[in-house]
Amino acid sequence: MSKLLAAGLLALTASVSTAALAEPVKVGMITTLSGGLAGLGIEVRDGFLLALKQSGNKDVQLVIEDDNGEPARAVQLAEKVIKADKVDVLTGILYSNLAMAVVPGVVAQKKFYLSPNAGPSPLAGAKCSPFYFNVSWQNDAMHEAMGNHANEAGYKKMFILAPNYPAGTDALRGFKRFYKGELAGELYTKLGQTDYAAEIAQIRASGADAVYFFLPGDMSIAFMKQYKQAGVTIPVTGPGFSLDQDVLGAMGDIALGVKNTSQWSEDLDNPANKTFVDGFRAEYKRRPSIYASQGYDTANLLLSAVAKASVKDGAAFRAALEAADFKSVRGSFRFGVNHHPIQDVYVREVVKVDGARTNKLVGKTFTAHQDAYVKDCKM
Amino acid sequence: MSSALLVEQILNGLQFGVMLFLMAAGLTLVFGVMGLINLAHGSLYMIGAFACAAVAAATGSFWLGLVASLAAAAAAGTLVEVLVIRRLYGRDHLDQVLATFALILIFSEATRWLFGSVPLYLNAPPILSGSIALPGGGQYPVYRLAIILVGIAVALGLWLLISKTRLGMRIRAGENDREMIGALGIDINRLYTIVFALGAALAGLAGAMIGALQSVRVGMGEPVLILAFVVIVIGGIGSIEGALVGALIVGVVDTLGRILLPQLFGAVLGPAQGALVGGAVAAMLIYVVMALVLAFKPRGLFTGSA
Numbered sequence: 001m002s003k004l005l006a007a008g009l010l011a012l013t014a015s016v017s018t019a020a021l022a023e024p025v026k027v028g029m030i031t032t033l034s035g036g037l038a039g040l041g042i043e044v045r046d047g048f049l050l051a052l053k054q055s056g057n058k059d060v061q062l063v064i065e066d067d068n069g070e071p072a073r074a075v076q077l078a079e080k081v082i083k084a085d086k087v088d089v090l091t092g093i094l095y096s097n098l099a100m101a102v103v104p105g106v107v108a109q110k111k112f113y114l115s116p117n118a119g120p121s122p123l124a125g126a127k128c129s130p131f132y133f134n135v136s137w138q139n140d141a142m143h144e145a146m147g148n149h150a151n152e153a154g155y156k157k158m159f160i161l162a163p164n165y166p167a168g169t170d171a172l173r174g175f176k177r178f179y180k181g182e183l184a185g186e187l188y189t190k191l192g193q194t195d196y197a198a199e200i201a202q203i204r205a206s207g208a209d210a211v212y213f214f215l216p217g218d219m220s221i222a223f224m225k226q227y228k229q230a231g232v233t234i235p236v237t238g239p240g241f242s243l244d245q246d247v248l249g250a251m252g253d254i255a256l257g258v259k260n261t262s263q264w265s266e267d268l269d270n271p272a273n274k275t276f277v278d279g280f281r282a283e284y285k286r287r288p289s290i291y292a293s294q295g296y297d298t299a300n301l302l303l304s305a306v307a308k309a310s311v312k313d314g315a316a317f318r319a320a321l322e323a324a325d326f327k328s329v330r331g332s333f334r335f336g337v338n339h340h341p342i343q344d345v346y347v348r349e350v351v352k353v354d355g356a357r358t359n360k361l362v363g364k365t366f367t368a369h370q371d372a373y374v375k376d377c378k379m
Numbered sequence: 380m381s382s383a384l385l386v387e388q389i390l391n392g393l394q395f396g397v398m399l400f401l402m403a404a405g406l407t408l409v410f411g412v413m414g415l416i417n418l419a420h421g422s423l424y425m426i427g428a429f430a431c432a433a434v435a436a437a438t439g440s441f442w443l444g445l446v447a448s449l450a451a452a453a454a455a456g457t458l459v460e461v462l463v464i465r466r467l468y469g470r471d472h473l474d475q476v477l478a479t480f481a482l483i484l485i486f487s488e489a490t491r492w493l494f495g496s497v498p499l500y501l502n503a504p505p506i507l508s509g510s511i512a513l514p515g516g517g518q519y520p521v522y523r524l525a526i527i528l529v530g531i532a533v534a535l536g537l538w539l540l541i542s543k544t545r546l547g548m549r550i551r552a553g554e555n556d557r558e559m560i561g562a563l564g565i566d567i568n569r570l571y572t573i574v575f576a577l578g579a580a581l582a583g584l585a586g587a588m589i590g591a592l593q594s595v596r597v598g599m600g601e602p603v604l605i606l607a608f609v610v611i612v613i614g615g616i617g618s619i620e621g622a623l624v625g626a627l628i629v630g631v632v633d634t635l636g637r638i639l640l641p642q643l644f645g646a647v648l649g650p651a652q653g654a655l656v657g658g659a660v661a662a663m664l665i666y667v668v669m670a671l672v673l674a675f676k677p678r679g680l681f682t683g684s685a
Binding site: 034038039042164169183186187188189190192194195197198199201202204205218221222225226229230231245246247249250251252254 | 384488593661662
C-alpha cells in the first residue's frame with residue numbers, strides 16, 4: 001500500500017514538475033464566428049489553430065468565444081475569460097470598434113492582448129500600452145501604401161470612398177497622407193450599405209483617372225459587382241483586405257486585374273509562408289486569406305514568447321514578445337516602440353490560377369514602413 | 380449636378396424602392412391578413428438568394444436559379460407557416476417576435492452549415508449585363524432596369540390578384556374580419572398558408588435579384604428587413620398601396636440624400652468635412668422621414684385595416 005502511495009506521489013511530482021517546466025499559457029480568443037461577419041473570424045481562428053498544431057505545443061490552452069460582432073458582447077466575454085477562465089493572453093478581435101471597447105479594459109488588468117486584425121489609431125498613439133501588441137497593421141497602413149502606389153502609378157485625379165466609421169475615415173486620411181495628386185471626389189458611405197448605384201454614377205461623372213475604395217467584407221463584393229455591371233472602365237484599386245480570399249470567390253472574374261496593397265500574399269517567397277500556405281491548404285482544403293495569415297503570425301509570435309519566458313513574469317514575457325523572434329509569413333517583421341509592426345507593404349494584383357482567383361505580387365511600395373502615430377506613444 | 384446624372388440617380392432610387400416593395404409587400408400582407416409580425420421575412424429573402432446562387436452554379440443558368448429561388452422561398456414559407464407560424468396567430472406580438480427571431484437564428488446557422496461562411500458567387504445573366512444609354516447622355520445598367528420592370532410587373536400582378544380574383548377577395552375579407560370569413564365556410568388555414576407562401580416567394584425573388592447585384596451571404600436579409608419595416612410603417616401597416624408608395628419614397632429619398640447632402644454640406648463646410656457630415660445625415664434621412672410621417676399621420680400614409 002505504502003509502495004503504491006509512494007509511486008503515486010512520485011508520479012504526481014513528476015507531472016507537476018513537467019508542468020512547471022512547460023508553463024501552460026491560457027489564451028482567450030474572442031472573435032466573430034456567427035452572424036454576417038463570421039467569415040473573417042473563422043479565418044483568424046483557423047490560421048491560429050494551424051500554427052498551434054504545426055508547433056506541436058500542447059501547453060497553449062485556447063478558450064474560443066464568439067462575440068457576434070457586437071462590442072457589448074465582446075466586453076462581457078473579455079471579462080468572462082479573464083475572471084472565469086483565468087486567461088493570461090487575449091486575442092482574436094476583428095473590428096476596430098470592438099477593439100476600442102475591449103482592449104483598454106484588458107490591458108488595465110495587466111493581461112496581454114495580441115491584435116490579429118485591428119489597429120485603431122489611438123492604440124498606436126496616445127493610448128498605446130505595454131500589454132498591447134498589434135500583429136497585423138495599424139489601420140492606416142494599407143491605405144497609405146496605396147496612396148504611395150498611386151503616385152508611382154501616375155494617378156493624378158482619384159476618386160476615393162470608404163464607409164463612415166472610424167476605420168473608414170482613418171483609411172481615407174491614410175491614403176491622403178501619401179497621395180500627391182488631386183481628388184476627383186471623396187465619399188463616405190453608410191457602414192453596411194450594399195447598394196452603390198448612386199456612388200458609382202457619381203464616380204462615372206467625376207472624370208477621375210482611378211478609384212480607391214475601402215469597403216470591408218461583403219460591401220466590397222457588392223461594390224465591385226455593381227461597378228462592373230455599370231460598365232464603368234475607370235481602374236479600381238483597394239486595400240488587400242477588400243480583395244482577398246474571403247470575397248474573391250463571390251466576386252468572380254470581375255475582380256481580375258484589380259491592384260491592391262497588402263503586407264502578405266500567398267506567393268510571398270519565404271519558407272515560413274510556404275509552410276503556412278501548404279499546411280493551410282492541406283488542413284482546411286481552401287486557400288488561406290490575409291486574415292488567416294495574421295492569425296497564424298499571432299500564434300507564432302505567442303509561441304516564440306512562451307518558449308522564452310513565463311507569462312507570469314510580465315516584464316520578461318513582454319520583452320520576449322517585443323523581440324518578435326518568430327518566422328513571420330510576411331518575411332521581415334519587427335515591432336516599433338508602440339508595439340505595432342514595422343513591415344514591408346506590397347502591391348498585389350487579382351489573378352486566376354488553376355481556375356481559382358487569388359492575388360499575385362507585382363511590386364513593393366513600402367519598405368520597413370512604420371505608422372504615423374508612434375510619436376504620440378509614451379510608453 | 381447635370382440633369383442626366385439626376386435622372387440616373389432617380390432611376391437608382393426607383394430600383395432600390397422597387398426591391399424594398401417586394402420585401403415589404405409580403406411583410407405587410409402577412410401582418411394585414413394574419414396580424415403577425417414576421418421577423419424571419421429576411422431569412423426567406425436569404426433563402427431565395429442562396430437557392431438562386433446554388434442552382435445557377437450547378438446548372439449555369441441564372442433563370443433556372445430565379446425559378447428555384449421562388450420555389451425554395453415559397454416552400455420554406457409554407458413549411459414554416461405550417462410548423463411554427465400557425466401556432467402564433469392567437470398569441471400576442473411579443474411571442475411572435477420572439478418565435479420569428481428564433482427562426483432567423485435557425486435559418487442563418489442552417490445556411491452557414493450548408494454553404495459555409497464565405498459569400499457565394501452569383502452574377503447577373505450575360506443578356507442583362509452592361510448598360511444602356513439614357514436620353515441626355517447618362518448610362519444605366521440593364522440589370523437594374525430589369526429589376527424596376529419586374530417590380531412594376533409584380534405590383535401590377537398583386538393589384539390584379541387582390542382586387543380582381545376570388546383569392547384576392549378572400550384576402551381582403553380576411554383583413555377585415557377573420558372570424559366572419561371563417562364562419563362563411565372558407566378554409567382559413569389554407570388561406571393563411573397561401574398568403575404566407577406568396578409573401579415568402581416575393582421575398583425570395585427579391586433576394587435572388589439583389590443577390591446578383593450585391594453578395595449572397597448569411598445574414599443578408601436582416602438589414603433589408605429593417606428597411607422593409609420602415610417602409611410599411613410609412614405606408615401604413617397592412618396596406619399594399621402603402622407598401623408601394625412607402626418603398627418608392629424610401630428608395631428615392633435615401634438615394635438622392637446620399638448624393639445631394641454631401642454636396643450641400645460640402646458647399647458650406649468644404650468637401651472633406653461635407654462628405655463626412657453629409658454622409659452621416661444621409662444615413663439617418665429615411666428615419667427622419669419616417670418620424671415626420673408618423674408625426675402627421677400616426678397610422679401611416681395609407682391606413683390599412685389593421
